[in-house]
Amino acid sequence: MYFPASPAEEAFAAELAAVRPALESAYRAALDGARAAVLTRLWRALAFEPLPWVVGRERGSAGLAVLLADGGRLEGPPPDAYATDAYAAELLLDGRPYRQAARLVAALGVPHGEDFAAELDGSTASLALSRAGQPPAGRDVAARTTWQWEQRVVDGHPYHPNCRSRPGFSVAEQLAYAPEHRPVVDLGLVSVRAEECLVTGDWPAELRDAGRILVPVHPWQAAHTLKHERVRDGFAAHPLMALRTLAPIEGGAHVKTALSTRLTSSVRDISGYSVETATAVSDFAQALSERLDGRLHITRTLGAATAHSPDLAAVLREPPEVYADAAAGERVLPVAALASLPQARSAAWRAGFARLALSVCLRVLELGVALEAHGQNLLVVLSATGAPLRLVYRDLADIRISPARLVRHGLPVPPLSGRLITDDVTVLRRKLFGSLLTGALGATAGSAGAFADAFAVAAGLPATADSEALLAGGLPTKALTLMRLSPGVPGDQWAELPNPLAGG
Structure with a gap:
């Protein structure tokens, strides 16, 4: 059966023909795989998330049927909550086949589905573009630096249907700024009077000018959001996995x-709260890491500045590679990049890595901090032979801190309030388990069976209330599709996945 190109797929092809014609055929060839990848992520949501218009699910040896409130029936293959391969190439809605997530959502006719379908269409086209831009097998340059490893993460979020949704970015802008296309990005600087800024930490002299603060700005932001600001030339940098975070080519922070656009789920501005709390949170995290016997390093926030606007702000952060001994052959990789590491395909390697990650992150949780340890924030230092040695964590903007747990362990409570602070055990466990287990490490395993094998080591960890909770019942995960279809509901929403560790 013929499945015609969607509006976004055709628009991308037309723009490629104008700005990068040599890439158009590779892009069209990548479309089927990108469609299946996005549809598979959507199928995971339909199989497990508490979507209000799903009234039942019938599981059988041949697959899963999702029963809809309007009487419809959606059928697909047996879902694997931890699979990262594109296995759902086609779903049947009342017997009619769909291979494009956007067209399926449009056919479902669910509330707020029109906007979500447009995002899925863009995600599919962007993913095909990302894959088309990769060098042929055997011709890739060996990754030596952390930023090169980060740029090997081509498919984006392993479970979000909006894994490559970049609304507001043209094809030319994706090629110019997206890390998987390996560009060099020229950051600009906006000069703001110091008295009009909030600055925390040690803002460097090179980003000051005669009583003014020079705030680094992304060129996309300068073109689309800061249209009335005068932007001067800044410095060149390599984009990292987060796209808006960059490593200057001359080194340093x-x-x-x-x-200010929505990437996957969130608008990526920088709140005043994040700037205001940056130094206190960083200092607190450094003191906490000293309790981990060198097994966890937390990158320091060196400085943060905002012109009292989430659209004009920046954070300077210590690069994670300072915690790897380059002379000894050590290197540091984000967990999301482990799929491109040959050793990580070994069950024994995954078990060793699981032991390290679980023991460290559960210990940090016991002390009073829930890390958002997804594959972008959590990094691993590897030996010259590829053995996992210790962890590095970056970006403290969305951790959760429990004063009660800190006091119980004789640790000082940081002078903070607001969303970072909570003693709610459900919130704390969801933050860690939903990022580390059903996010980063689940994706590293790649299937429920491999997950169970690798993380069987959890049974041998010191018994705590948190580790016992980990081995009982379902595992929490953000209900990413439900969240995109609930624009009026603030905050995170959650689903439970089968727990291979508990046989659930």
Whole structure:
């Protein structure tokens, strides 16, 4: 059966023909795989998330049927909550086949589905573009630096249907700024009077000018959001996985910029709260890491500045590679990049890595901090032979801190309030388990069976209330599709996945 190109797929092809014609045929060839990848992510949501218009699910040896409130029936293959391969190439809605997530959502006719369908269409086209831009097998340059490893993460979020949704970005802008296309990005600087800025930490002299603060800005932000600001030339940098965070080519602090568009789920600006709390949270995290016997390093926030606007702000962060001994052959990789590491395909390697990650992150949770340890924030230091040695964590903007747990362990409570602070055990466990287990490490395993094998080591960890909760019942995960279809509901929403560790 013929499945015609969608509006976004055709628009991307037309723009490629104008700006990068040599890439058009590779892009069209990548469309089927990108469609299946996005549809598979959507199928995971339909199979497991508490969507209000799903009234039942019938599981059988041949697959799963999702029963809809309007009497419809959606059928697909047996879902694997931890699979990262594109296995759902086609779903049947009342017997009619769909291979494009956007067209399926449009056919479902669910509330707020029109906007979500447009995002899925863009995600599919962007993913095909990302894959088309990769060098042929055997011709890729060996990754030596952390930023090169980060740029090997081509498919984006392993479970979000909006894995490559970049609304507001043209094809030319994706090629110019997206990390998987390996560009060099020229950051600009906006000069703001110091008295009009909130600055925390040690804002460097090179980003000051005669009583003014020079705020680094992303060129996309300068063109689309800061249209009335005068932007001067800044410095060149390599984009990292987060796209808006970059590593200057001359070295030094990584720069997190505001980027006021929705990537996957969130608008990527920088709140005043994040700037205001940046130094206190960083100092607190450094003191906490000293309790981990060198197994966890937390990158320091060196400085943060905002012109009292989430659209004009920046954070300077210590690069994670300072915690790897290059002379000894060590390197540091984000967990999301482990799929491109040959050793990580070994069950024994995954088990060793699981032991390290679980023991460290559960210990941090016991002490009073829930890390958002997804594949972008959590990094691993590898030996010269590829053995996992210790962890590095970056970006403290969305951790959760429990004063009660800190006090119980004789640790000082940081002078903070607001969303970072909670003693709610459900919130704390969801933050860690939903990022580390059903996010980063689940994706590293790649299937429920491999997950169970690798993380069987959890049974041998010191018994705590948190580790016992990990081995009982379902595992929490963000209900990413439900969240995109619930624009009026603030905050995170959650689903439970089968727990291979508990046989659930």
